[in-house]
Structure formats: C-alpha cells, structure tokens
Amino acid sequence: MRWIVALACLIFSCFVRGQITPRNLLQHDFSAAGLSEVILSQGKWKPFPTTPEGWKKILPDSLIQQVIHNGERSLKGDFPGIPATTALDFLRNGNRTRYENISFGKRNRLKDLFLAESMEGKGRFVDAIVDGIWSICEESFWGASAHLFLQKAGNGLPDVEEPVVDLFAAETAADLAWADYFVGPQLDSVSPLIRVRIYRETNRRIFIPMQTAKYDWMGRGDPGAKLNNWDPWIQSNYLLAALLLEKNEGQRLAYTWKAMQLTDQYINGLGDDGACEEGPTYWTFGPGSVLSVLDLLKSVSKGRIDIFHQPVIRNMAAYIYKTHIGGNYFVNVADAHPEFAPDAAMVWRFGRETGDTMLSRFGSWLYQRTRGGYGQIEQSFHFSTQLFDLVTLPEMEGKKEGAFEDIGDAWLPDVQLMVSRLGGGLFVAAHAGNNGESHNHNDIGDFILYEDGDPVIIDVGSGTYTSRTFSRDRYQLWFNTSAYHNLPVINGQEQPEGASYTARNVVYRKFPDRIVFRMNLEKAYPAEAGITTWARNIRAEKKGVVIVTDSFSAAKPFTSLTQTFMTVCGADTTVSGKIVLTTEHGKKVLLEYDAKTFAVRTEAMTLTTPEEQGLKDSWHGRTITRILLSLRGKPGASYSREKAGGSYFKFNMHTL
Secondary structure (H helix, E strand, C coil), rough: CCCCCCCCCCCCCEEECCCCCCCCCCCCCCCCCHHHHCCCCCCCCCCCCCCCHHCCCCCCCHHHHHHHHHHHHCCCCCCCCCHHHHHHHHHHCCCCCHHHHHHHHHHHHHHHHHHHHHHHHHCHHHHHHHHHHHHHHHHCHHHHHHHHHCCCCCCCCCCCCCCCHHHHHHHHHHHHHHHHHHHHHHHHHHHHHHHHCCCCCCCHHHHHHHHHHHCCHHHCCCCCCCCCCCHHHHHHHHHHHHHCCCCCCCHHHHHHHHHHHHHHHHCCCCCCCCCCCCCCCHHHHHHHHHHHHHHHHHHHHHCCCCCCCCHHHHHHHHHEEEEEEEECEEEECCCCCEEEECCCHHHHHHHHHCCCCHHHHHHHHHHHCCCHHHHHHHHCCHHHHHHHHHHHHHHHHHHCCCCCCCEEEEEECCCCEEEECCHHHEEEECCCEECCCCCCCCCCCCCEEEEECCCEEEECCCCCCCCCCCCCCCCCHHHHHHHHHCCCCCCCEECEEEEEEEEEEEEEEEEEEEEEEEEECCCHCHHCCCCEEEEEEEECCCCCEEEEEEEEEEECCCCEEEEEEEECCCCCCCCCCCEEEEEECEEEEEEECCCCCCEEEEEEEEEEEEEECHHHHHCCCCEEEEEEEEEECCCCCCCCHHHCCCCEEEEEEEEE
C-alpha cells in the first residue's frame, strides 16, 4: 500500500530540526567587564518622567486623566492578605485562581495608584500606595501557589526560608521597583523604611536566589538548553528591578549581564523563522518579553545595545501577523487560545523597531479596532511594556500607516506550521512537529479550517489551568490528546507525548494555484497502532478547496479506525457522504467523505470539569461537537487496495 497521488513539482522548502543556535546576539559586541562603559548608572537613568510637569510634556491631558481615573478607582478598598487556606487550594483541589485573584489584584491596584500619583502629584494616593507596598512585602511568597513546586517543600504552603524565582515573584519585584522610581520621595516622606523594605525584600527573594539558581526554566544552568517563555518573561522583570533598585554598580552590572545571557539563550533556542511554538497567545509572554528586555537595554545604554535589526528578531516579531486568521482569531497551536487581543501599541513598536512596515500596519489596525487610549494597553503583567506603550500612543495617533492586509500564505519551517488563505473565504492552517514541544498537545498533523473568519474545523485549545494541567495527568485532559484533534485513532491508539513521537519527511510545496503540505505520521503513533507508514497530505487549492488525504500501509488488518473532526458549527450529517457545517454567521462549508468506507456520528462535548470551564469562555458558550468517522466493516477487515479501492482516505472541504 503506497502513496497514491504522484506530484512532480519543485520543493519550496522542507524542515530539518537543528540544535540550539549560539547566536548570543546581546553578548556579541560586549563583555561583562565592558558594560560599565555602556550602561547608564542608576542615578542617571531616567526612562520616564516622575512628576506631573514631566508627564505633561510628553502626554496629552486625555491620557493623563485616564491614568488618574484608574488610580481613583483603585483607591477603594483595602489590600487583603492571602489566607493560608487559599494558598492550600492548589494542593487540596487544584484551584489556583482564588489565590491569583487576590495576588494579582493587589499588584494591579498598586500600579494604578503610583502611576496616578506620579502624574497628579497631590499626595492623595500616597497612603494607599504605602498600604499596597507593605501588604505585598508582608506576603510569605510573591509567586503563584501553582509554582511552589520550585521549593523543596513542594506544593502547599510556601517555605519562607527558601525564596524562589517564578514568573510572578519577578513581576512583583518589577512592580515594586517602579513604585520606588515613580514615587520614591513621597514614600520617604511617610517613612524612610518603605524603600529600604522594597530593596531588602527584592534582594532576598530575587537578587540573591538568581546568583546561584539553576531552575528548570533556566535549563538547570545548561547554556545549551532550549528555554521557554518563562525565561524572557522573568528576565524582563529581573533586569528592570536590578537597574532601578541595585545601588551597588558592580552588582547591578553583573545582574544586567546575567539577564542578557539568559535572554540570549531563549533567542538561541528559536529557529531562524523566529516562530513561537507555544502559539500566538504566548507570543506576548515570549517574544513580547524579549521586546521588553530590548527596550530596557536600549534605553539604559542610550541606544548602544540594539539588536532589533537582527533577522531572527524581525521574524520573531512578524510571527504574530503571520498567524492571524481574522478579527481576534489566531492559529491556536499548543496551549494558545483561539482568540486574543494583542497589545496594539507593543505590536506597532515592534514593527517600528524592526523596520517591518507590515507589523506596524497590523499594530495600527489592532489599535483602530479598540481606540481605547491607555485602557487599550492596560493588562495584568509586563508593566515595563505598558509604560513604553503609553509614551508611544501620541506618536501612534499622529502616524498614518498604510492599510493592513492579511498575508495569503506563510510557512514557518522551524515549527513546521503552514497557513494559507484561499478563495471563497477559506483559511487553513496545519502543523507537524513533535509531541515534546513546550505547552504540547499530542497533535502532530492537526489542521484547522475557518470560513470568512469564523471557525469551522477547530483546535479546541486549552482549558482553565489547574493542578492537573502541568502534571502527570496533563494527557488525561481530553483537549490535550490527539483523539480530540483532527486526527485518526488507529487500532484504538492515540498519539503519545514525548519528543520521540514526531513527524517525518515533512515537505511544504507552494504553487501558483495550490499549497501542498505533507508529512509521515507513523512515528507519531506507538507500535501498537500497527502501521508501517501513514502519510498525511493537505492540499489547499486557491480556488477554495482543502483536500486531506491519509495514505497508509499496515502490518495487519485494522481492528478499528476513527477519524475525528472538531467543530463549533452546526453539523448536518443527514446526507450520506456529506457533512454540512454552518458557521455562526450562516456560511456553509461542505465536508465530503467516502460513505462506503466510513460511518458518521457526532457527540456534543459536555463541559463540566474545572478545566473545561475555560473552553466555554474560549468558544463563547457554543457547543463543541466531535464528528467521528468510523471505519465500516467487521473487526479484522482489511482495507487494502483490492478491498477498499486504494490504501488511502480522502476528505474534501469547500464552501457551499
């Protein structure tokens, strides 16, 4: 049983996974010893105004009033402590949101307060700022209860004798550092002990651990390890806290160098295409955090540390518009959600810094959709990015960009992701890869289909994060498994997790009238599946047809085989061989299959577990339906060329 369709054409590009690339872009032109000649001292670095007069010189009154209004809103209420029983939620029942709602809420209020005081300067926010700072400094742990696995004691209550650095401990250090910067004199007027406390707690919880730490998110100290989004996210906050709080210039420069090294290591782990294997939602936390590091380094060095022109940085930035489908929909691989709203000002700045006019236009397009001023950039994390965004808004308002148009096709070889925009409003994306990627779903060979910006064939995405999400039970969650992606279950076998389960012979071919994307999936399934070869071919025709063909050979006859299609459309299966999918806005897409080979049934996913609640939000309460095409015939039937007309299954999709 061999591949049926013969194609004679030029290979556009194909993927070969390489090792980490030691670019070391930030370290390339500098040394640890030479930083003293490049980095402004703590006393001389003034990245933003700290007085009402200074802010009025660079921001319109309308923006200033929005910031002050946010501060007024945050004056209401106390800064609550976090009860021990709330910290224990994660251990007892897997819930992490009650803890995070208190923790994140306090920090968001504090940021609103000190920025408003900096712009107004009347002192009416100062006492609330002091309460917020003191409350946060009194906390046993600055991080998330879900991240206590970093401590030897493990999940439960934090061990105050072992400070560890996670995402939100670093975020907290940066928030307090900005408070010290913007309203330091006002804090001193209340008590000189407040700023002393800020430094002491940051030094104890962040600076000292970072000198010797070898956390998993740092690759356990291995400079050749590939790092995920935790690294740049933490570095952006660690670097900021060091630059603003550390008065010993030798230590300050050492911390800066460490942040540069670890940011380089994250960049080194990216392919030349700069793609984010964790998906567009995590682009904000990975590449977006790199932007924050680069913003800070460029500012504190007066432009001497600047790698925005490097091709991998430019490609890293461009990923976000290459994966855009329409509206707020993006290609949601891994744990990414199907919809999210990127920070428009950040996107625009990334385009400006890298010289990518398409990205700047995309940022402007995003901004025009919201027109929210400072409210548009308000977010829970990455306050440094928010500040750089804030001072950019007046320039964005005055800058006329050309119209943004979504790209027609894109191929990202290092993550093996293709996207194509077809006639009739169809959009298709598919990927290969392996099942050992960051935030992995067991979904090699999966594809999605949209019609006029509406979802048709979907990747369900990730649910609410609980203790099960990143535990040994991760693949007990159905939405992380291949059986609930648009893939086959072969002889009862799904794809397992692990980097050894991978696509082979991945080829992307581009022609004037079509895109062809193919891969071998036999190594994505365990030996128990009994397949010798399994080749998936996705053909996207520009006239508006998508054809998925699975060609295979097997050592023995199948006992069972089921092909899944996930959708949030209405699914009419009454006509044999045809499934009519109706989108939210009434458009219809026809999915054709061989009714002699497959029997069809559907099942609505019941969303009742804590993890499944996030899926309700992702799909706005729409019913998630699993369409199952099951191989006809008795167990043991052989679907060979002689008995089934060929060793392949074909599914055609097009607009009605």
